[in-house]
Amino acid sequence: MDKQTVFKNAILNGLYSQDYPGHELLTPQLLANNQAGTIWQVVQDELQHCQGFTWAVAFITLDMLVPFKAVMADLADQGITVTILTSDYLGFNRPQVFAELAKIPNLTVKIVDQAGFHAKGYLFDHGNFQTVIIGSANFTRAALLQNVEWALKASSRETAGLTAQVTAQLAELNRHSQPLDATWLQDYRQRWRAPVRPTVTSSKHQQPIKPNQMQRPALAALHELVAAGVHRGLVVSATGTGKTYLGAFAVRSFRPHRFLYLVHREQIAKKSLQSFRRFIGGPASDYGLLTGNRHDRDAKYLFATVQTLSQPATLKQLGPKTLDYILVDEAHRAAAPSYQRVFDHFRPQFWLGMTATPERMDKQDVYALFDYHLAYEIRLKAALDAGMLAPFHYVGIQDYERDGAVITETSDLRYLVADQRVKYILDQMDYYGYCGDQARGLVFCSRQKEARELAVKFSAAGHPAIALTNTDNGARRQSVVHQLESGKIEYIITVDLFNEGVDIPSLNQVVMLRNTQSEVVFIQQLGRGLRKYPGKEYVTVLDFIGNYQNNFLIPLALNHDTSRQVDRARQETLLPPAIGVSTINFRRVAAARILQSLEKVKLDSMHELRQAYQDLRHRLGRVPMLVDFYRYGSVSPLVFAANSRLANYGSFLQKVGEQVELTAGENAVLAFVTKELLNGKRPHELVLLQLLLAAPDHRCGQEQLSAALHERGAYVDSNVLRSIDDILSLAFFDVKAGKKTKRAVYGGQPLVTHPDLVDYAFAPSLAAALKRNALFHRLFEDAVATGLALSKDYDAHQQFTLYRQYDRKDVCRLLNWPLDVSAPMYGYRVGERECPIFITYHKDDDQRRNAIYDNQLQNGQSLRWYTRSPRHRSSPEVQRLLSGKVKIHLFVKRSDAVGKQFYYLGPAKIQPGSAKEEKLGANHKPAVGMNLVLTHPLATRLRRLLFEK
Incomplete structure (x- = not known):
């Protein structure tokens, strides 16, 4: 497909009918700030790939210039110079904004001398086409990242009317502008007055302090712990999210007779005392310090440094039950001997620990000190998202x-x-x-x-x-x-x-x-x-x-x-x-x-997995299961599944010293569920296993399975039901894998029987093992639950989820093929109805056989792809492809260095007339090349991740 046709189709797709092929870069789009992305992400991508730009934006804020400067520095390295037309309209742009813009060496700033200049347009030059973004968004952080803003992105050729109109408007603005220089900036500094902003009239009385969005659920969780008779609790809260006031809220709610706030520095103790007194109130005599210089032991609210309090003489003066509520700030320090003397001495009704970083560099178990009662947790990312x-x-x-x-x-x-x-x-x-x-x-x-x-x-x-x-x-x-x-x-x-x-x-x-x-x-x-x-x-x-x-x-x-x-x-x-x-x-x-x-680096090494396991074990106070790793955002369970040294999670537990006894058959079953099903790329088998686990007799009917799949929104047809049988009977794995078949590797015996295609049931050997070995039952159930949790990342309505990753074996299974033929598949396999094509875009070694196939991404929409050699247009598999009766699924990975996983780019069609027989490589063997046109325009992030060098 030539560039002109691609451009025309892209414009028609956006402005006339979606029946025309779209194009991620060229199709007109409405931009907004939402979960799918931000306007800044699109502007940033245009910046990183343009040959130049001219912007006309009235308002610019300082808070957007740091990320802008980072991109501009890279453009400067490429020798790209650009222009911004802006203004002093309403005094919105601070003098410091102009001073910072002047620091960018490859940027020309012009000040538009026209009353009421309020434009918000961004024109990017890409050489053979231009892209313009016009809408409500000024170059401010709020507009580009947060606000409800709309902007239209459209691309056009140099000869297009839109390009001519935008260029003419910019030229007109340029004629009525002057360059930003030291003289203009000095004058602007002298005459600038900060815009008058609406002010909120404060009441005569100081507004009461109320819990913020982090503190409210944390307080509720602490209240539940106290009500349940628990004596210790830990709050993990990012620095700056109000831990001190959270402690004050908790203490006021508890109403202790005597309270202790324990810290490691006197300065923090003094500031905390002031905050508590301001919030809780009461006479000054209620509040006291126990530090190197002050010894107010009888105060109702005592703020102490651990260095002073942990001294034997000091502890002797305070009885074990003198204090009924103790708050330990920076609780990750509490494993130190000085803190431990305090823990050993006092017997309060409740210990509250607060920290921003419970992960200890010295591997001490902070969670254990608070009986593994994690009341609440807000990490840095969540606190930033919440604007705290x-x-x-x-x-x-x-x-x-x-x-x-x-x-x-x-x-x-x-x-x-x-x-x-x-x-x-x-x-x-x-x-x-x-x-x-x-x-x-x-x-x-x-x-x-x-x-x-x-x-x-x-x-x-x-x-x-x-x-x-x-x-x-x-x-x-x-x-x-x-x-x-x-x-x-x-x-x-x-x-x-x-x-x-x-x-x-x-x-x-x-x-x-x-x-x-x-x-x-x-x-x-x-x-x-x-x-x-x-x-x-x-x-x-x-x-x-x-x-x-x-x-x-x-x-x-x-x-x-x-x-x-x-x-x-x-x-x-x-x-x-x-x-x-x-x-x-x-x-x-x-x-x-x-x-x-x-x-x-090997992020998934056994050393890393052991450390992650110990950290989570400390956090939970028990042996964590795979679903715990998923639930608590720790190591992905997929890392355990992909580790070639681990048959299953049970074998990992053995390596870290846990008592795990499994028979060879039980190990094989767990290995099968872990290696083949846990990735969640198709939930169907997992749903069936979960139904069988829940049934007292370990049986369920086909209608029950279909109903359960429909409830999850999963597709169901005769092909997928037959494939489920092939997978769980292990028939799918009747292929060679070294000296054994893959079926033999997984024990050779079916997990599920489906006689007469009526009722499903666990195979007798599996049913007996689940009844006999409680640990095996737990590990089996855990693998199924984890796989179902991971399946939420995939669209169960269809075979493949756009832009998710699959390897060749996954594809064989999800295409409902009766056997795993991934090993001899290589680049593609033409089935009766469907053909998966696997492309490694950047070849790591030009001498490798597959490097002769130059799969170029053309116009951001189609790839030139080649069959195996020798092949001719008359070859049966080529004829089946060209017939249009075989659905093509396109999978691409950046290089072999990223592993076996390919991104699914969706269905593709062969461009009519593009198939040509060509001779490739040193041996000049014939192959057939053709253009594969993507059905879905390629998303920006995938284009950058897969195709750009």
């Missing part, structure tokens, strides 16, 4: 490079503090900027000498900075923090000292100049800047990414991704999602370094 924290704009930047040498874990100190690197760091910090009139930044580096030397060089360059390390006492730390808050210095440079327990709400920059050692520490450091503060609209987070082995941890930490799935981590790097109105941005070189790190 200041949004952040994260930018992953490549670290300084000179003569091909990049920062690594072992880089010499002289290289880390070299003048050229310091200048590079300061230039990047200035380019991306911050919210507010002055920088208040926290810089994390890797070594104490580095911190001290960087502070000296930052200060010499006009950015006052002080280094703080663990050698500095509390008084000095407090003094330096005060200097930062008061504006006397711009930066504190430290080495992991401020990971937790430090409250500097005015921080507007967090800079990471070190290797990411753990996800926990990364989130702790990121969280330092996320407390809300008057006038703070966002925090800029700059991460200088060198050639570190642990770079793969960055996308995992940012997205709280504990799935241990490499493909998911790759997507999070190439297509980072927004979190509420926070954005994640990777410069191209930085993203490449993360991907290189991902290729070298």
Whole structure:
């Protein structure tokens, strides 16, 4: 299909009839901010692939410039220059917005000198076509990420009327504009007045403090624990979500006679006392401190440091039942000996633990200290989505490079503090900027000498900075923090000292100049800047990414991704999602370094699985099952299923030291359910197994199965019912797998019998095993439940779900074929009614046999595909394909490096007249090439993930 026809069809699809083939890039679309995506994602994609752009946008806000600058920096590397036409209309654009725009070297900014300029149009030049986005969205964070906005995206050729009209309008605006320069900006600063915004009249009386959206369910959960007679509970809550006031609400509800608030620093104790008194009220004499300098032991509400309280002499003065409610702040520290002395001594009615990070670096079991009663949990991502924290704009930047040498874990100190690197760091910090009139930044580096030397060089360059390390006492730390808050210095440079327990709400920059050692520490450091503060609209987070082995941890930490799935981590790097109105941005070189790190690490190694298992076991206080991993967002159960060293979850439990006794037959059955069904890509077999497990006699009828499938919205026909029989009788696996058949690998005996096609029943051997071995029953039931939970990710109405992943064996099963013929299938197999085609788009090795097939994505809509060789147009399989009677299913993966899974791109049709016999490879063997046209226009994220280099 030629480009002109593709373009015409795309326009007709959007503006005339959907009967014409659509095109993801070219078909007119209505853009909005919803669960499917945001307007910014479309604008960002256009930016990343354009050859230039001209925008006419009246209003621009500072909070959108950080992610914009990240893209512009990559465009600058490509030599692409662009233009924005904006205005000073109504004084909406702050002077700082223009100052930040002026920092972008490849951007020309023009100020439109026309009264009432209120345009919102984005024109992108792609060389042979242009794309325009016009609607209600200004270039503001709210408009592009959050608000109810509409925008129409349309593409047109250079000769089209729309292109001519938009270009003429832009030219007219350009004639009535002047360049942004220092003179204009100075004048604007002098005459600018902040727009008057509506104010809410406050009442004479102070409004009562009410629980926020995190605190309300947490309080309800704590109330239930107390009512049930439970004596301990843990709340996991991200920094900045109101843990202190949550504690005050809980204490006021409990009404203790004596209360203790236990912390590790006197400064926190003092602030907490003030918050509790402001909320609970009462005379000042009710509130007291038990610290190194104060000993108000008789206070009703006592705020103590663990260093003082844990002293034997102090504990002796307070009886075990003196206190009836104890709140332990930063509860992840409670495994330390000093805290344990406190736990051993007191016998209150209730212990409440609160922490943002229960995962301990020293592997101590925090959950056990609170009897595994996790009352409530809100992590960073959920808190950001709920708007409870200041949004952040994260930018992953490549670290300084000179003569091909990049920062690594072992880089010499002289290289880390070299003048050229310091200048590079300061230039990047200035380019991306911050919210507010002055920088208040926290810089994390890797070594104490580095911190001290960087502070000296930052200060010499006009950015006052002080280094703080663990050698500095509390008084000095407090003094330096005060200097930062008061504006006397711009930066504190430290080495992991401020990971937790430090409250500097005015921080507007967090800079990471070190290797990411753990996800926990990364989130702790990121969280330092996320407390809300008057006038703070966002925090800029700059991460200088060198050639570190642990770079793969960055996308995992940012997205709280504990799935241990490499493909998911790759997507999070190439297509980072927004979190509420926070954005994640990777410069191209930085993203490449993360991907290189991902290729070298084994996220699903036994070491990682053991650690994840122990963490969840600590959290639950019992042996976790696969469904627990699914439920609690820990390692994906699919990782256990895909591990070639594990037959099933029972064998994993044996490896971690649990007592698991299974017969060879029981192991084989569990292996079958785990390897073949647990992925949930078709729920049908799992639904039948669940029905049989629930039935007292382990039997059910075909009508009952059909009804249960209909209830789940799953398709049912004679072919799929026959396929269920083939799968659960193991007949499908009567194919060779090394020295054995696959059927023999799974024990050879059917799981389910279906005599006379009337009633289904567990095979006698399976029924007996389920009755005899309670653990086997539990593991079998767990695998079925987990598979059904995972099946929710797929559309049960149809065989394949668009853009989900399948391997060749999955496809054989879901096409209802009687045998698993995936091994000899290779690139395709022409069945009687359906033909799956598997394409590996980027060939890893040009010498490999399949590299001679150049499957190019043409016009974003069709792929040139080749049959095996030797084949001719007259070959029977080619004739069946060209007849149009065989439905083609197209599956594509990026490269062999990503594994066996292919993305389903939907049905495809052969473009009429495109089939040609061609000679390929060094041997010039004949094959038939043809264009496969996608039925569904390819989504942007899949195009970028699969086809772009």
